[in-house]
């Protein structure tokens with residue numbers, strides 16, 4: 001009798017001990033894991049989409065415009081009712097790896113799970129551990145405002161079937177550890193292709209066109225492949241590293257959406273990770289050749305040159321050389337020679353404030369020309385810059401400028 005009692009007590013104690021241990025493992029992951037999760041959340045730039053008010057990090061509610069309508073990001077803080085507080089690790093993993101919600105419904109790809117699926121479980125759960133340390137915020141974002149037929153979530157089942165390939169990044173044994181780390185980040189957490197890969201009409205990556213340049217929210221994310229003029233062929237690993245860490249280099253400045261990526265993500269990555277990304281990008285194939293361009297008529301060049309001499313020469317210089325890291329040089333500028341001129345037109349229309357980072361703290365700015373210059377004048381000056389000093393790119397029409405103005 002006595003013996004049985006003891007045995008029962010022992011089993012009970014053991015069970016309690018076990019639950020205490022597993023409870024502890026759930027509630028308090030190591031400081032290392034949390035730090036790794038924070039770094040990964042920065043590499044993945046979760047904050048750009050999930051933080052609306054900087055005083056309430058990750059509380060969601062940010063409006064994200066897609067070609068098919070708007071969608072609002074959910075709350076990732078540990079609030080039990082409106083955030084992730086009541087989620088299990090498995091549910092979190094399933095959302096990022098497979099794009100499947102708690103109730104089994106499918107997410108829209110405005111949430112880059114087609115990239116996050118490349119990440120290993122351990123890394124995803126480290127992010128989860130970091131998010132669990134945030135201050136809970138009670139906030140329910142509005143429902144999506146998507147157009148038919150996407151307003152029916154069930155449509156995403158077909159989308160996933162057609163376009164989504166779940167699975168972690170497959171290391172390439174022929175390549176270096178650095179290359180593989182770069183590939184893991186570029187295709188996975190850092191989701192560079194979410195902007196830099198062209199999309200089909202369903203918003204999925206166009207096959208065979210990885211990093212071939214994509215249009216996002218009125219900006220053109222240039223080619224990152226090895227294309228001669230409009231890709232990264234002329235950039236060294238060092239150039240790419242400097243751009244990602246400081247937001248500028250001797251060839252170009254990061255503006256628009258890329259300035260946000262630099263500020264929130266790449267400038268915070270470790271030196272080793274940024275270098276790995278650059279090594280991976282420099283090894284991408286050349287991709288589709290740049291188009292053969294017939295030089296614009298002499299009259300068009302003369303008209304553009306006149307606008308340039310009047311409005312731009314003070315900073316960018318007559319030969320376009322500018323002052324590297326202050327006024328970006330225009331000859332050989334890949335962004336400027338992109339087939340799609342959207343980013344160039346955005347900068348001319350809206351002007352720009354150079355982003356400042358700890359590595360490049362000096363500010364700079366370019367005035368906006370939307371009011372001063374007509375559609376024709378902006379097309380002329382764009383055509384002049386895109387086809388002078390050895391540059392070559394297809395003609396920009398006043399109609400394209402008009403369209404960019406309305407964005």
Ligand code: HEC
Pocket residue numbers: 040041044045046047048049050064071072073074075076092095096101102106107108109110111112116127144
């Ligand atoms: C480009 C914008 C973007 C980025 C970057 C992004 N998300 Fe999201 N996320 C969204 C949107 C939009 C949704 C809602 C999708 C839907 O409703 O179909 C979402 C949904 C989620 C959900 C589901 C939440 C719920 O309540 O159902 C989780 C979890 C999540 N994101 C976590 C993350 C994490 C972690 C990161 C960084 C590793 C991240 N997201 C990066 C836009 C983004």
Ligand code: HEC
Pocket residue numbers: 186190191192193194195196216219220221222223224230231240243244252253254255256257258259261266277333334335343344
């Ligand atoms: C949210 C969309 C977005 C994401 C995500 C993004 N980029 Fe960009 N990127 C852009 C845009 C837009 C530009 C053009 C910026 C400009 O006009 O100043 C750009 C420019 C660049 C350039 C300069 C190219 C040139 O020819 O001047 C490089 C290099 C670059 N991005 C690398 C990356 C890498 C590496 C990643 C992933 C770590 C990444 N980008 C993620 C939107 C994005």
Ligand code: HEC
Pocket residue numbers: 251252253254255256307308311312313314315316326327328329333335336344347348352353354355364365366367369381382
């Ligand atoms: C007061 C100085 C100033 C003047 C005048 C000026 N710019 Fe700029 N320009 C800049 C600065 C600074 C940047 C970098 C902005 C940034 O960091 O995003 C820039 C960037 C650019 C870029 C983007 C280059 C790249 O690498 O992405 C283009 C294109 C450009 N300017 C064209 C023009 C044209 C066309 C005019 C005249 C209509 C003009 N600029 C007038 C200062 C100037």
